Amino acid sequence: MVRRIVIGFVVAALAAACDRFDMVGLVAPASADVEARVGESISMFEASGPRVLTAPANGYRMYICTDIHTDEYPHRFEAFVRSMRSDGQAVGGLLLGDIANRKGSLGIAAAVADTTAATGNGAPLMAIVGNHDLFFGQWDDFKRYFGSSTYCFTVSTPGFSDLYIMLDSGGGCHGRRQMDWLKTLLRRRGDYRHCVVCTHVNLFRTDLSQFVSGNLPLEETYQLMELLSENGVSLVLQGHDHHREDVVFGGVRYLTLDCLKDGTDNASYLVLEVGDRLLCDFKEQ
Amino acid sequence: MVRKRASIVLSVLAFLLPAAQAQRLSLDLRTTAGHNYAQGGYASVGALGCYRPDSAVAVRFGVQCGTGAVMAYTADWTAAMRLGSVKLQLVSKGLWRRFAGWHIDEFSGLVAIGIGWRGWDVHVGLASRMMADSRTAWLDERTGWLSEPFNLMYELRYKAWFGTRRRWLGELAVANYDDFVIDRAYQPLFSCSAGWLVSEKVELAARAVLHPTGMLSLSANYYEAWFNIQMILKW
Numbered sequence: 001m002v003r004r005i006v007i008g009f010v011v012a013a014l015a016a017a018c019d020r021f022d023m024v025g026l027v028a029p030a031s032a033d034v035e036a037r038v039g040e041s042i043s044m045f046e047a048s049g050p051r052v053l054t055a056p057a058n059g060y061r062m063y064i065c066t067d068i069h070t071d072e073y074p075h076r077f078e079a080f081v082r083s084m085r086s087d088g089q090a091v092g093g094l095l096l097g098d099i100a101n102r103k104g105s106l107g108i109a110a111a112v113a114d115t116t117a118a119t120g121n122g123a124p125l126m127a128i129v130g131n132h133d134l135f136f137g138q139w140d141d142f143k144r145y146f147g148s149s150t151y152c153f154t155v156s157t158p159g160f161s162d163l164y165i166m167l168d169s170g171g172g173c174h175g176r177r178q179m180d181w182l183k184t185l186l187r188r189r190g191d192y193r194h195c196v197v198c199t200h201v202n203l204f205r206t207d208l209s210q211f212v213s214g215n216l217p218l219e220e221t222y223q224l225m226e227l228l229s230e231n232g233v234s235l236v237l238q239g240h241d242h243h244r245e246d247v248v249f250g251g252v253r254y255l256t257l258d259c260l261k262d263g264t265d266n267a268s269y270l271v272l273e274v275g276d277r278l279l280c281d282f283k284e285q
Numbered sequence: 286m287v288r289k290r291a292s293i294v295l296s297v298l299a300f301l302l303p304a305a306q307a308q309r310l311s312l313d314l315r316t317t318a319g320h321n322y323a324q325g326g327y328a329s330v331g332a333l334g335c336y337r338p339d340s341a342v343a344v345r346f347g348v349q350c351g352t353g354a355v356m357a358y359t360a361d362w363t364a365a366m367r368l369g370s371v372k373l374q375l376v377s378k379g380l381w382r383r384f385a386g387w388h389i390d391e392f393s394g395l396v397a398i399g400i401g402w403r404g405w406d407v408h409v410g411l412a413s414r415m416m417a418d419s420r421t422a423w424l425d426e427r428t429g430w431l432s433e434p435f436n437l438m439y440e441l442r443y444k445a446w447f448g449t450r451r452r453w454l455g456e457l458a459v460a461n462y463d464d465f466v467i468d469r470a471y472q473p474l475f476s477c478s479a480g481w482l483v484s485e486k487v488e489l490a491a492r493a494v495l496h497p498t499g500m501l502s503l504s505a506n507y508y509e510a511w512f513n514i515q516m517i518l519k520w
Contacts, residue, residue: 172508206434208435215469217496218468222323223324226388249416249429
């Protein structure tokens with residue numbers, strides 16, 4: 001009996017000492033729950049006003065990466081940011097969550113994004129939260145470093161305007177409030193040439209790479225799929241799984257990106273060539 | 286006309302079934318009310334008929350319809366054998382859910398093995414799922430369907446009978462599948478049930494279920510809760 005208590009104590013102590021997997025966060029909300037986070041995000045977004053990026057031509061590039069899982073200094077992420085800011089056709093970059101890999105590392109990635117902000121084209125980097133960014137109550141850190149996680153922005157070109165919608169799925173669902181917000185936003189879909197939706201958690205489990213990773217509840221997945229199909233969304237960008245997947249369902253293309261974590265074999269990021277069509281160019285690392 | 290036909294069918298069943306399949310048939314009638322982030326508040330009614338040709342095999346067919354135009358049809362088959370006090374089980378289950386409002390047909394199949402001992406039941410298995418867009422000819426077009434071939438399924442259940450005549454039942458369970466649900470690996474359903482054996486032919490039960498999301502793999506969050514009451518009639 002005493003031995004069992006000692007073993008239990010040691011296991012609990014080791015679990016509590018882990019700064020990568022929040023044992024509490026795995027079974028109970030470690031940050032504010034999705035409805036509270038979305039409420040805060042929408043308030044921040046509404047307070048900051050609509051964000052419009054301007055492209056000098058109808059064709060431009062958007063740089064997208066995900067799952068950088070920052071432990072120490074994120075070298076691949078730095079290379080991504082430098083490439084984006086040295087590309088004359090790039091208007092911005094998107095970081096689709098799982099920025100942190102341990103407690104307190106969100107600030108390291110934010111600093112990397114900031115150090116090159118004044119160089120090159122000065123393209124902004126916009127992020128959404130992933131599940132690892134919510135562990136250890138890091139939602140407050142995310143807000144401080146990256147701001148809202150439910151928002152949209154437009155890219156204005158001489159002839160067209162494109163809509164980008166960023167969603168928070170770090171807690172394994174989008175929640176009622178965010179889905180209502182998305183529904184309202186998509187009513188204006190007709191005003192835009194392309195509509196791109198970004199969320200951290202991949203919607204489908206089509207192969208074995210997803211065996212160990214979690215997804216959204218099925219009903220919410222179906223509700224989201226219908227909303228995206230019904231409104232003619234051009235592209236859905238996702239992360240979380242660390243393995244690339246490209247599927248089309250109901251007229252919508254769902255693209256899951258590789259990770260951009262240092263030390264992994266399948267790291268890449270996406271350069272989205274936006275013109276009359278959306279062309280995907282993956283840059284292997 | 287419909288009422289007349291229904292009463293004829295019920296009369297024939299009432300006359301034939303008790304004689305032909307004494308103690309081999311049961312009918313589980315249930316009503317459910319719940320809340321989730323996708324549908325908001327919802328309600329459903331369902332029925333599950335069970336046939337036991339012998340003590341080792343059970344076959345069930347069920348249908349459930351709910352608000353939000355969600356229909357579910359299920360069929361499952363369980364075979365059991367005893368090794369002393371241990372019960373070994375093999376379960377297979379098929380489920381078709383139609384989400385008419387979202388134009389999705391979902392077809393799922395599950396195979397699981399189980400072991401039971403002193404009120405404990407543990408099942409582990411694999412499930413596959415196909416999602417089809419009901420607006421397109423999904424058999425002809427790649428874009429009209431998707432498959433999820435590998436889903437780990439699990440069930441851990443403990444039940445105990447109480448009372449001098451063992452007429453009260455309490456049950457705690459965690460599983461990612463249920464009578465009308467075959468969910469994904471990290472979508473556990475935590476349930477707590479109570480049952481009352483009113484007589485040998487009638488049983489009443491109530492069940493509360495909590496469905497969090499993001500557990501163990503993502504970051505945990507509330508997603509759904511439901512409550513149902515059941516009346517089980519046995520012949």
